[in-house]
Amino acid sequence: MESQQRTEHNGVTVVDHPLAALALSALRAERTPTDEFRRNLQNLAVILLAEASRGWATFPIDVETPLRSCAGAALARPVTLVPILRAGLGMVDGILRVLPDATVGHLGLYRDEATLRPVTYYSRLPKNVDEATVLLLDPMLATGQSAAAAASILKSQGAHSITFVCVVACPAGIAHLQRAHPDVPIVTAAIDPELNNVGYIVPGLGDAGDRYFGTG
DSSP states (O other), rough: GGGGGGEEEEEEEEEOOOHHHHHHHHHTTTOOOOHHHHHHHHHHHHHHHHHHTTTOOEEEEEEOOSSOOEEEEESSSSEEEOOOOOOOOGGGHHHHHHHTOOOEEEEEEEEEETTTTTEEEEEEEGGGTTTTTEEEESSESSSSSSHHHHHHHHHHHHHHHHEEOEEEEOOOOOOOHHHHOSSSOOOEEEEEEEOTSSSSSEESSHOOOOOOHTOO
């Protein structure tokens, strides 16, 4: 059963699950309205979280049920979510429904349209980032430049347990991120074949930020 739900190769996990496929199909569809795009991105983020958290350590706790006490579990490390602005914000709300105690940092990076390289304009991270399990969030792993720059910023602040979570990746972006940060695993719902001449994933799903915020 597990092989039907995930495939893993060289640090990249592709979540292969019927619910992920349904949400991704809605996100790809050009005619999906903004409210449905938001709902499906949040839902898919939760499914990706389930895979990204598969190996997280827990410790035992006692839980008192209405009938008697029993064994339970709590996370051994705090969790920090770091969306890459803007589009990464669309993945936060769904994850916070599952992990309401997670702290949230923000990294603002935009892509220079001439060079396709990232430019940092904002960085605000929680103080515990060095102690936390960090999920770096961005719907698209296209050129990989922004993801690699964001991971470098996180490491400069002491983060050492980082997972990059995205909706769609492509081989070029995967290769770039892995060259820069081979210790950062990638969790995605799909790997698309190529980038177009302006650095967008094809077939992809368009500009996730514009579609999520209704600015496209």
